[in-house]
Amino acid sequence: MAAHMTPEEFRQAGYAVVDWIADYWATLPQRPVTSQDPPGTLAAGLPAGPPERGESVEAVLADLDKLIAPGLTHWQHPGFFGYFPANTSGPSVLGDLVSAGLGVQGMLWATGPACTELETVLLDWLAQALDLPEKFRSAGPGGGVIQDSASSATLVATLVALHRAAGGRWREVGVEGRYRVYASTEAHSSIEKAARIAGLGRDGVRLIEVDPQSRAMSVPALRAAIEADRAAGVVPALVVATVGTTSTTAIDPLPQIGPVCAEYGVFLHVDAAYAGAAAICPELRFGHAGLEYADSYCFDPHKWLLTGFDCDAFWVADAGELVEALTVLPEYLRNAATESGAVIDYRDWQVPLGRRFRALKLWFVLRWYGVEGLREHIRRGVTLAARFADRVRADDRFELVAPHPYGLVCFRLRGPDEANEQLLAAVSGTRRVLLTHTRVTGRHTLRLAVGAPQSTEVHVDEAWDIISGAAAGLVPPG
Numbered sequence: 265m266a267a268h269m270t271p272e273e274f275r276q277a278g279y280a281v282v283d284w285i286a287d288y289w290a291t292l293p294q295r296p297v298t299s300q301d302p303p304g305t306l307a308a309g310l311p312a313g314p315p316e317r318g319e320s321v322e323a324v325l326a327d328l329d330k331l332i333a334p335g336l337t338h339w340q341h342p343g344f345f346g347y348f349p350a351n352t353s354g355p356s357v358l359g360d361l362v363s364a365g366l367g368v369q370g371m372l373w374a375t376g377p378a379c380t381e382l383e384t385v386l387l388d389w390l391a392q393a394l395d396l397p398e399k400f401r402s403a404g405p406g407g408g409v410i411q412d413s414a415s416s417a418t419l420v421a422t423l424v425a426l427h428r429a430a431g432g433r434w435r436e437v438g439v440e441g442r443y444r445v446y447a448s449t450e451a452h453s454s455i456e457k458a459a460r461i462a463g464l465g466r467d468g469v470r471l472i473e474v475d476p477q478s479r480a481m482s483v484p485a486l487r488a489a490i491e492a493d494r495a496a497g498v499v500p501a502l503v504v505a506t507v508g509t510t511s512t513t514a515i516d517p518l519p520q521i522g523p524v525c526a527e528y529g530v531f532l533h534v535d536a537a538y539a540g541a542a543a544i545c546p547e548l549r550f551g552h553a554g555l556e557y558a559d560s561y562c563f564d565p566h567k568w569l570l571t572g573f574d575c576d577a578f579w580v581a582d583a584g585e586l587v588e589a590l591t592v593l594p595e596y597l598r599n600a601a602t603e604s605g606a607v608i609d610y611r612d613w614q615v616p617l618g619r620r621f622r623a624l625k626l627w628f629v630l631r632w633y634g635v636e637g638l639r640e641h642i643r644r645g646v647t648l649a650a651r652f653a654d655r656v657r658a659d660d661r662f663e664l665v666a667p668h669p670y671g672l673v674c675f676r677l678r679g680p681d682e683a684n685e686q687l688l689a690a691v692s693g694t695r696r697v698l699l700t701h702t703r704v705t706g707r708h709t710l711r712l713a714v715g716a717p718q719s720t721e722v723h724v725d726e727a728w729d730i731i732s733g734a735a736a737g738l739v740p741p742g
Contacts, residue, residue, distance in 0.1 A: 277321040284325050285357065288333065289340065292718060296695035297341040299334060306335045337698070342718035345727060346700040348510070348538045348672070349645075349715020352572035355632035359625030360572060368621045373607035374599040376621065380608055383410055383623035386630070390565075390577055393635050394543040397556045400579035402608075408579040409613040410622045414537035415454035416615060417562035417578040418504065420586070422458040424560070425502035425531035427589035435589055439463045443501040444493050448474050448481035448516060450509040452535060476705065479514035479666060481505065487524050500530045505558075507551040508539025511702040511711075512666035512674050515539070515551045522557020534561045537576070539670050541568040545639045548646070548670070568645065568671065568715050569638060571629050575622055578613075587612040645671035645714045648724045652712055655728045661735055665704045671714040674704060681708035683738045690734035697727045 269277065309331050339350050370379035387408025391400050400406045411417045422445065427434045429443055443464055447455045449471045459468045470493070473485045490500045503525050505516040518534065525532040534555060540563020542548035555561060562578040565571035580586045591612040593602070601607045611617050633641070649671045656662045656675045665674040676684050685708055688701055702709050712727065 280321055280325060284328065289718075292338060292341050293343075293723075295333075295338060295341065297343045297698045298337050298692065298695050300695065301335050306331055340716055340718070341698075342716050342720065342723040343697040343727065344716055345712045345714060345719075346698040347711075348567050348713050350567060350573050351570060351715050351717060352566075353570040353629060353632075353717060355628040356570060356572040356625045359628030362628075363621040363624040366621060366624075370619045370621055371611040371617050372597065372599065372602060372609045374601045377601075377607075379621045379623065380610060382627060383610065384408070384608060386623050386626050387577060387579065389630060390626075391579060393638075394540065394552070394563075395546070395549060396543075396552070396561065396579065397558075397581075399556075399581040400561065405583060406579060406581045407583045407608070408577060409610055410619075410626070411562070411576040411578045411614060412574040413454075413566075413576050414452070414535055414562050414564055415457065417560070417576050418452070418454050418533065418535060419458040419461060419615060420578065420590070420613070421504070421531070421533035421560045421562075422455075422462050422464075422502055424580070424586050424589045425533070426462060426464075428531055428585065429499050429501035432588070442498045443468060444489075444498050445469045445502045445504065446472055446486060446489060446500065446530075447504040448472050448506060448509070450474055450479055450481075450511055450514055451504055451506050452510055452537070455504050455535075474514070479509060479512050479704070481516040481521065483517060483520040483524060486521065490524070490528050490530065494528070500528055502531045502533060504533050504535055507534060507536035508542075508670060510538075511709075512704060513539055513668070513670050513672045514666070515669070518552075518554025518557060520554075522554045526557060531559045532557055534558045536561065536563040538564065538567050538672075540577075541565065541638075542642055542646070542670050544569070544635060545642050548642065550669070565626060565629070568642065569629070570633065570641060570717065571626055575626060583608075583613075590614070641717065642671075645719075648714045648719065648721065649673050649712070651721065652714070652724050652728060655725075655732075659732065665707070665709045673712045674702065674709050675712070676707060676709045677735055677738065684708040684710060686738055687731070687734055690737075691731055694730055694734075697723075697730055699727075699731075 368376040368379050370376040373380045384402050388401050391408060426443060445459050445468055456466055456469050460466060470489050472489055473482050474480055475482055493500055505518055505521050507515050539551055543552050560580045562576055564576050566573040566575040602609055610619055649668055653664060653668050653673045656664055661677055662675055663678050665676055677687055688699060688710055691699055700711050702711055
């Protein structure tokens with residue numbers, strides 16, 4: 265093979281790769297959603313070392329079919345109802361292709377002016393589409409940036425909160441004294457991880473009990489925890505409120521949490537990784553009540569907004585504070601545009617220095633679907649989830665475990681955990697649908713999360729038929 269792929273060779277190979285992806289999507293409904301291969305299958309099927317001579321794209325695609333695809337969990341499958349969705353779309357893939365082809369390194373405005381400016385405008389577009397508070401728009405002191413994931417957004421928020429709580433000394437001397445981060449017992453594990461990375465340790469996180477019914481953070485318990493820490497000489501630095509928890513999509517009460525944070529001067533970060541996308545629909549913005557209290561906010565277009573992983577949208581109310589906490593400027597990055605103060609250098613808004621042109625796939629998605637098309641996608645997911653919940657509600661063997669305001673339904677067989685564990689194993693064993701589980705008030709609970717663009721009423725009904733049929737062998741009639 266030639267040392268470098270020529271533009272014409274790339275054109276021909278590109279056609280073949282796009283055809284392969286299109287065929288993959290077209291055949292997804294016929295594939296099992298999960299692989300049956302035991303661990304080590306792919307590794308055993310690969311050569312012991314790299315090829316000495318280059319091979320054709322056709323040979324690589326043949327091995328994609330033979331080796332890779334059979335060993336995957338197919339996240340874009342219409343029967344994939346596990347975890348939360350992580351769905352892509354044609355426009356997103358094409359935007360990523362252009363981004364990869366351009367190969368832009370967008371760490372500074374100067375290293376890719378259009379890369380930076382498109383991202384700023386797109387985050388303003390998204391803020392408008394979700395009707396976020398004005399303070400998060402770039403026209404004022406705030407603004408938005410794309411992180412790789414909500415975990416990174418939480419880490420950045422943690423670092424800025426420490427910077428603020430330490431009166432600016434954190435960036436010079438590190439963590440002095442004891443600081444505390446607060447989140448509910450239902451909050452994402454990335455909050456503890458961020459605290460550990462930031463040097464606070466697991467003891468730096470205080471998990472606040474939740475209301476047994478709503479599964480949302482107890483505000484009296486939050487206030488009591490903050491007051492107890494202050495009395496013990498611990499500085500309350502950050503509250504992470506969740507809109508749409510991982511287990512059940514519970515919504516922490518921002519209208520009550522916000523004033524507590526304001527009273528004690530605590531940084532408030534709102535994690536809406538999954539549920540934030542729903543706010544593109546006016547009737548699904550209830551989770552954002554009280555968002556005007558937040559210092560930062562994030563959600564993942566790569567979950568429910570048809571934009572391929574990785575793409576987390578993160579906004580801050582005070583971009584100057586963020587940059588002050590994170591900026592480092594070695595001589596080799598100095599340039600006239602940065603020193604003019606007239607541009608954004610997104611390297612100062614994240615942990616790594618480098619960044620790729622992620623805004624392109626978001627641009628392609630917004631241009632292709634429009635806000636109305638994205639609303640239609642979200643509404644379809646909510647409707648399908650409600651349809652499934654109706655089937656559960658109508659069957660006396662089952663119970664709904666939590667409200668289902670979005671696209672996730674939490675349910676279980678009435679009775680012992682063992683039957684629910686067996687049910688999940690039986691359903692997974694069909695390889696036609698994938699569900700995952702959680703624990704709600706200590707009870708083993710099944711989760712069905714709708715999101716794949718190919719999922720329809722047919723697939724949701726099939727999931728119910730499989731679940732109902734598998735339960736028949738576990739629950740005696742009557």
